[in-house]
Amino acid sequence: MTKQDTTLWDQQRNKIISKKGGWLIGDGVYCHGYEMMNELVGKVSYMQVVVLNATGRLPERRLAECIEAAHICLSWPDSRIWCNHIGALGGTMRASSVASTVAGVLATDSRSYGIKPLKAGLSFIQAAMLAFNNGVSVADIVTNECAKHGGKPFIMGYGRPIAKGDERVPAMERVAKNLGFPVGAHLKLAYEIESVLDERFNEGMNINGYMSAFLSDQGFSPDEVYLICSTLVASGVTACYVDMRNRPAGTFLPLRCDDVLYQGKPHRLLPEQKEEL
């Protein structure tokens, strides 16, 4: 048998070559070129460091403030929301807050809500921008995207389950305005798409659509936003955990046996039991 080339793996054995930073004991703690204790701690916000760790770039404080505000918008203490529900279930069965919060965060790796749709929202608006710059009209962008879903108004960043409209959009618009962010090219296009959708389907922009366009204007890629927002919902999940952790165990939406609708096979015997009869 020929000896296989394992150089790539041999070069990595028993050593770490970090492109991010690390703790050089007795010297300092380094993070993307910054000495953390002297250059970051007390000088930049936590969210600036979150963005730095996710992207390798230290954003200006006001941009981090905007991202932080979006985290507040997307993490509220309502235990009906799917990820928060998991946190509440953790509380009612006395799981730890870490386990419950992390479980709720993990649930947002979802096609339906949370961070993946945000990533898809950025992909959509950036592709739409490209198409628009290549001469495709806003009306055609909407038509083409809806055609992928049988003509239905399913565009990432628009519409919303449970409710119509999104109170978080004007809230974030206010934050961005107060921090001095102008409406950039992606956001302008996102508004124009909203106008077409509203006219055709009576559907509007949701927080995903706003943030996707805003963050695209700030130069972020879909993958970068997914990384920055990894723990987007954590705080709301913790709140719902605490709510149930402080009540008698097992009392969060308790289910009686007949609260679950059984739709399966009726009672039957094992093959051996049938033979015995």
Add this chain to the structure above:
Amino acid sequence: MINKDVRGEEMEKQQRHQKVSVRSEPFADKVSTRIWEELASSDNPYIADSSRCHGYDLIDLMRGASYIDTFYLLFRGELPSTDERQLLEKLMIGLINPGPRHPATRAAMNAGIGKTDPQHILPISLAIMGGEHLGAGEVEGAMRFMRRHRREDPARLVEQLLKERGEEQPEEGDWHIVPGFGSCFGSVDLMPSKLVTLLLELPGCGEIIKWGARFSAALEKHNMGWLNVGVAAAVFADLGFHPRSGAGLFQLLSAPGLLAHGMEQANKPITAMPFISDKAYTIDYD
């Protein structure tokens, strides 16, 4: 000074969003299941007096069925045949431990030696086992790939895939030409083929495992072949499990080994595992 976009300013003034209102979507009154039926006791509606799995009483299953039977029943809705039971059991043995070098096992061991609460060791390692490289995240794709191509000539398909996807091969490191098949540390992985050799001898071995073996053989000259995730996918597909269940089933089958390795480390001092020295830790920014 902020350079305001004039058109943007106009948009800000013009933009009016919809007022928030409830959609009133018709949500179900109750959660429903075809898997499990719980019959309430007469004096407390929250206490189950009997439980049934797809119609079979749980106590009857404990008396007259094996764990593998009941496992299969849970997911497929019917008890397995003798051949199906044997095939699933052999796979469960074959995949019981990803081994101490697998990243998911190492996550379990790391949690163990770090004195993480024992109840977290399995979820931690299973989350890592969800990965798309040699993990559960690869299984669904492998099941769908084999189901879609099982009527095609494997050798011809390999040549076609190499032609179509050759440019996707990374400059360094392993390449999974399709989910479930590829190179492992630059070579053909040997253990998956050994597992399959045994599975091929079983009466319950199905057409997808047989097709996968031919596909793997055709890949060999390109230094690729079966990966464990591909073997699992082939068996799951032959047993009729839905592709979307593949990831979780793979995690379930790997769980015993992950937990065992994690617990083995839990009582050892933190020094019982290597800690890379400062000398071997280099910061090299791009």
